[in-house]
Amino acid sequence: MIVETEAYLGFEDPACHSYRGRTERVSPMFLPGGVAYVYFVYGMHHCFNVVTRKEGQPEAVLIRALEPVFGVARMKRNRRGKKNLTSGPAVLCQAFGIDRRWNGHALNQPPLWIQEGVDPPECDISTSPRIGVDYSGEASDWPLRFFMSENRYISQARPRKRGKR
């Protein structure tokens, strides 16, 4: 169950990878919505996004945290026994075995897909600024992070040095 996301708003958003236009890396974002955009960061991590708009309009939602529902044993294996299985964008990618090979994959198709919640819990949704985008000027203040209020699987935002804004 997806419990935390961030929106990235294409050409209008200095924090978005596609802000400066089309490059090889961000080309999946330019596809019609419903497919995966997976990128590699810090020389070791992957992050998983859902492309959201029509072709040529490169916006996406970063999946930052999940609450495990089933498949926990496999997640543990993929995570090498670590306690945190799905809190944090790179952590959940490791748990699910998601890497750049999934770029462009249609997310209504197995073996990796997203579906409407079977019995979604009643809950409030909170917003906050996005994590780790302090370089992006005033966009770093935009309330584009969304998470289920008080869900225990929300990723912990670490204290960071304040960049230019």
Place this chain on the structure above:
DNA sequence: ACTCCGATTGTT
């Protein structure tokens, strides 16, 4: 060709 640094995480 070369430099800089990141939509992070785990450990100290």
Place this chain on the structure above:
DNA sequence: ACAATCGGAGTA
């Protein structure tokens, strides 16, 4: 507080 680790993107 810092290391790990590398390729994308920008500059020349």
